[in-house]
Amino acid sequence: MRKVRKAVIPAGGFGTRMLPATKVVPKELLPVVDKPLIQFIVEEIVASGIEEVILVTSRGKGSIEDHFDHFAELELFLEKKKRDDCLDMMKTLSGMVRIVSVRQPYPMGLGHAVLCARSLINDEPFAVLLPDDLIIAPRPCIGQLLDVFNEYGDPVIAVLAVPGDQVPHYGIISPEPIRENLHKIKDMVEKPAIADAPSDLAIIGRYVLPPEIFAVLGDTEAGIGGEIQLTDAIRRLLGATQFLGLQYEGIRFDAGNKAGFLKANLYLGLRHPEIREELGAFMRTLDLSEFMK
Numbered sequence: 001m002r003k004v005r006k007a008v009i010p011a012g013g014f015g016t017r018m019l020p021a022t023k024v025v026p027k028e029l030l031p032v033v034d035k036p037l038i039q040f041i042v043e044e045i046v047a048s049g050i051e052e053v054i055l056v057t058s059r060g061k062g063s064i065e066d067h068f069d070h071f072a073e074l075e076l077f078l079e080k081k082k083r084d085d086c087l088d089m090m091k092t093l094s095g096m097v098r099i100v101s102v103r104q105p106y107p108m109g110l111g112h113a114v115l116c117a118r119s120l121i122n123d124e125p126f127a128v129l130l131p132d133d134l135i136i137a138p139r140p141c142i143g144q145l146l147d148v149f150n151e152y153g154d155p156v157i158a159v160l161a162v163p164g165d166q167v168p169h170y171g172i173i174s175p176e177p178i179r180e181n182l183h184k185i186k187d188m189v190e191k192p193a194i195a196d197a198p199s200d201l202a203i204i205g206r207y208v209l210p211p212e213i214f215a216v217l218g219d220t221e222a223g224i225g226g227e228i229q230l231t232d233a234i235r236r237l238l239g240a241t242q243f244l245g246l247q248y249e250g251i252r253f254d255a256g257n258k259a260g261f262l263k264a265n266l267y268l269g270l271r272h273p274e275i276r277e278e279l280g281a282f283m284r285t286l287d288l289s290e291f292m293k
């Protein structure tokens, strides 16, 4: 069994759902309480034993790499001020994992972003994590997928049952149950109309993919939204390769939209030792009926 050593994070998009905040600041660096979204993703990768991160970025997104780099002046400053807590945090951050990056010249879709990492991966299975999907779980979500990959030897995709009216926002699978929470994927469709959805199981942004996906992505035409869709490429592999869908354990936030981003901040804020009491006390003062009129 080939080991999954590399993880791709597509981070080239404009983040239009969070404008104007994302005009200059990459959406991946927006903080959930005090930690940028992308750091949660990189921590998930590291905690799952993956050794290298491939960031697919674009113009103006260099600060994502800076976040994981050494910052000598800051470290010196913290040392002088005897801020050992912050200093340790900064050192851990910059030594966390090997990060390489590749540019996506224009956002042409998730499939195209993954294809940009081709020469850095070559011929081995790899993970893909979409930074919009923030997943808080006892065992990191990508680690749960790797457990299944190591057991079955098949590529695995995270799936989640979503309310019926939400299916047009996701890739949706047609499942055949294997065991509790694990399905063989018979088919999949990107952002179907409600009437055409084969189930309510939505693809969530965690994948363990085989290297064969690159050749298919290379000649996949633009699909829905005029973008090269990863779902369309995986679908073309389904006959030759068995793909599994795992209903992972954990809570997921769509942190790429305003409501999901704020929910993530509240959820983690109420668990943050420094602020949970103050935040909880404030929330108890809110008369929600005021806002629901």
Ligand code: G1P
Pocket: 110, 130, 132, 133, 169, 170, 171, 172, 190, 191, 202, 203, 204, 205, 229, 230, 231
């Ligand atoms: C992407 C995928 C989609 C998946 C979703 C999960 O869509 O194309 O299949 O369900 O991520 O977040 P996007 O949200 O980038 O449009």
